Amino acid sequence: FMGLELEVNENVLIPRQDTELLVEEVLKVCKGKSVIDVCTGSGCIIIALMKLGNIKNAVGTDISEEALQVAGRNAKRHNVDVKFIQSDLFNNVEGSYDIVISNPPYIRSDEIRSLMPEVKDYEPKGALDGGLSGLIFYERIIHDADRFLNPEGYIFFEIGYDQGVEVSNMLCVC
Numbered sequence: 001f002m003g004l005e006l007e008v009n010e011n012v013l014i015p016r017q018d019t020e021l022l023v024e025e026v027l028k029v030c031k032g033k034s035v036i037d038v039c040t041g042s043g044c045i046i047i048a049l050m051k052l053g054n055i056k057n058a059v060g061t062d063i064s065e066e067a068l069q070v071a072g073r074n075a076k077r078h079n080v081d082v083k084f085i086q087s088d089l090f091n092n093v094e095g096s097y098d099i100v101i102s103n104p105p106y107i108r109s110d111e112i113r114s115l116m117p118e119v120k121d122y123e124p125k126g127a128l129d130g131g132l133s134g135l136i137f138y139e140r141i142i143h144d145a146d147r148f149l150n151p152e153g154y155i156f157f158e159i160g161y162d163q164g165v166e167v168s169n170m171l172c173v174c
Contacts (some may be wrong), residue, residue, distance in 0.1 A: 002048040006074045011066035012042040013127045019045065019103055022158045026101055027053045029154060033098035036061065036148065038089055038141055041127060043071030043082065045101055050080035059097070061087040064126065089137070090144045098150050103158035104137035106130040135166055142170050 001015035002023055008014050023045055026035075030053040037046035040060030050058050060082055062068050068084045075082045085092050107128045112120055119128070130136055138157060145155055159167050 001044045002052060004044075004048060004051060004078060006042055006044055006047070007070055007077070008042050009070060010122065011064060011124055012070050013103075013123050015042060015044040019158055022101070022103065022156060023048050023052075026099065026154075026156050030055050030099055032056050034096075034150075035059070035099040035101060036093065036097040038100060038102040039063075039104045039127070039137065040071050040084065041067050041103070043074045043084070045103065046082050047071075047074055047078055047080055049101075050075075050082060051078055055099075057097075058082040059085060059093070059095075061085045061089065061093060063088045064124070067124075067127075089140055090148055093148060096148050096150050097153065099154045099156065100141070100145050100149055101156040102137070102141055104130065104141065106134050106137065106158070106160045106163060108132065108134040130160075133166075134160055134163060135170070138163075138167050138170055 033055055034057035035055050037060040040062045043060050046058050046060045049055050065086055071084050105128050107130055109129055109132055
């Protein structure tokens with residue numbers, strides 16, 4: 001992922017090229033900034049930003065203790081200082097950040113069974129399932145982000161191929 005070798009297992013999603021595109025966009029604005037990666041999983045996003053983006057402060061959150069263990073090992077492997085917090089989105093987070101980034105679960109619940117076998121059979125369902133609309137985590141993150149995002153801050157999301165309008169509209173409302 002982004003030229004970095006990362007550990008993955010049954011507790012985290014396998015990083016894909018779509019997520020590299022997200023990181024490339026953040027790299028354009030992240031130098032010297034504080035960044036929180038919500039739903040960090042393997043830590044691939046926040047670790048790549050630490051290695052490639054010269055960010056000043058890095059935090060990753062995930063609800064899964066097992067995923068955070070993988071992320072911690074990946075951070076250690078790449079010798080980056082990332083604080084990982086077990087948290088349901090922002091529940092256990094303190095402080096404020098210049099950038100909130102997330103690749104949250106965004107697959108509609110009823111679409112999971114139609115995914116490619118290598119995804120639906122081997123990746124953690126909790127990291128895929130975005131509820132009936134696929135949008136529940138975007139709604140929750142956007143609702144709470146104003147308490148953690150510095151003025152003039154950025155929010156970056158990976159989204160599903162058909163979710164751009166809905167997520168953009170949610171962002172405009174806040």
